[in-house]
Amino acid sequence: MTTTVISRGAGAALLVAALGASATACGSDGNPLAAYPYDAADQISFSGPKEAGKKADPDKPLEVTAQGADGRITDVTAMDATGRHVSGELAADGSRWHSTSPLAAGTHYTVRVSTEDEAGKPGRKVLMFDTDKPEGQQRLNVTFGPEAGTYGVGQPITAELDQPVKDKAQRAIVERGLRVDSKPSVQGSWYWVSDKELHYRPQDYWPANATVEAHSNLENIKISDRLRGGAAKPLKITTGDRIVALTDAAKHLMTVYRNDEKIKEIPITTGKPGFATRNGIKVVLAKQYFVRMKSSTVGIAEGSKDSYDLPVYYATRVTWSGEYVHAAPWSVGSQGAANVSHGCTGMSTPNASWFFNTIHEGDLVQVVNSAGGDMELFDNGFGDWNMPWQKWLQGSAIASDEGGVGAQNKPRLSPQSV
Structure with missing residues (x-):
């Protein structure tokens, strides 16, 4: 997930709305745009439950709205306690920001909002809230492959799911949560080999002597009404010569x-x-x-x-x-x-x-x-x-309009031919 969104527009005060959500604490800190940004605490209100101890519904989006005509939102950054960012979109006129990626259940969030008044004076507000943790939901666990080590440049990264995911929208959530990064950086994509297995490869082979890391951002993220992401062990491999x-x-x-x-x-x-x-x-x-x-x-x-x-x-x-x-x-x-x-x-x-x-x-x-x-x-x-x-x-749920499913991979057979 990505996420700091910066833009300029119009508005005077801020309304931060975690739709169906509430904030449990707030404060202010510095802004690199000015030595003394003003604190907009008296200009901010929250929709959703206000009582102490109440938690936000993780299935509702987060929204930040500017009120009036004398100010604008310039930046919103939302992050959970593990460092995962929440992606979002800021209106061109700075009047509204809303999240575009799902919130995780049972998670603490910090939202930093930067503003600017009609005179160009910056303001800043830091908001913190917790999301509820629904009971009785199954977990989708992910196992990355191969094992950690050094491999040739043709080695694909695999992701094995412990439950099938067939719906394209649900596949898109899963795929966005499975991250693969390499140094040097190359373009790559997941391919849904089956309902329970994905392969990741670049357009060409991996660079020689590269570092490739895979990790999951799915933990506690809603995939379906009865399924949320589980924990996953990250993977790091290196490549040798080509x-x-x-x-x-x-x-x-x-x-x-x-x-x-x-x-x-x-x-x-x-x-x-x-x-x-x-x-x-x-x-x-x-x-x-x-x-x-x-x-x-x-x-x-x-x-x-x-x-x-x-x-x-x-x-x-x-x-x-x-x-x-x-x-x-x-x-x-x-x-x-x-x-x-x-x-x-x-x-x-x-x-x-x-x-x-x-x-x-x-x-x-x-x-x-x-x-x-x-x-x-x-x-x-x-x-x-x-x-x-x-x-x-075409086998990606997010890289094209049509997902692709291939045959079940790697039957562990042991015949030999000479």
């Missing part, structure tokens, strides 16, 4: 780039006919020094001509369905010349060791010129980068 492994299945060659500079070319083999490797951009999901790969985990019957049961080393996983980049000493004769695998990208053991030690979770493997289909967007790993940016924005 590592992209471009795999050309037709040329049987992988070219690895670091920060757009070519650092190695590796002869490879990819999926043979009937098992062709998926085209598209894939995000590294995990690395395992040793994996025992069995054809039965990918639906190939034991004893058939395509069955296998092999110890595999230096295995870098790029899909949940079992696609890896790994050492394949049994196919060295075909590497650089033919595609003979069951869908994985195979290379010599020394090259696989180098790749394994160079690549990290969140780095990118892009396959081109394969006879296979396209990488799935959400249900087989992170295919997020294969969606054009304008289409990605």
Whole structure:
């Protein structure tokens, strides 16, 4: 949420109205526009309950109104005790300010109002009030992913909700409350993968050596009549160098780039006919020094001509369905010349060791010129980068008029292919 709104207009005294709300205390403090701003205490009144101990209804907006014709509102800032700002709009003539983001329940607010009279003399008033905390409402809890750590520039940020949110207006409230910030700053957007999961990515990959932080401003915010935001643990990750492994299945060659500079070319083999490797951009999901790969985990019957049961080393996983980049000493004769695998990208053991030690979770493997289909967007790993940016924005509840829902993400399967 944002929030200091500054403008100039007309009005003389102030009426601060928390519609259905009341203030429990007030005072004054300095204003950088003048050394001695006047205190407008006798010019301010509040609508709503006046009795001591009464609290404001968090579901009603906050409003500040100037009375008369000899003064104007120049600035209003509303903030809760945790530092969350309440966004708002100030009329061009300075006659009225009203909140445009919801108030939180069970929360203490401080509202600072700056004014100016017809002679240009500034006034200031600080108001404080508490909001009520409705009983019997459920909480929407959010879990950010991945775990804290350092990742490649292709790692999306995920938000898992513990309850489904289907209504677009409710999704907009949730999305506005989930903040992702990066240094250096880049444009990004959430995409509703399902009713319970969102992914966040920039238009391009994250910058190299960046800091990315995600947090929720939803706690105690009304989402529906029976649902309010719950607490959420913030997330902080960093990115490393920009590592992209471009795999050309037709040329049987992988070219690895670091920060757009070519650092190695590796002869490879990819999926043979009937098992062709998926085209598209894939995000590294995990690395395992040793994996025992069995054809039965990918639906190939034991004893058939395509069955296998092999110890595999230096295995870098790029899909949940079992696609890896790994050492394949049994196919060295075909590497650089033919595609003979069951869908994985195979290379010599020394090259696989180098790749394994160079690549990290969140780095990118892009396959081109394969006879296979396209990488799935959400249900087989992170295919997020294969969606054009304008289409990605359509999956946001606030970035376009139409929200988008994709397939449920990341089934935790464990088959492997070689």
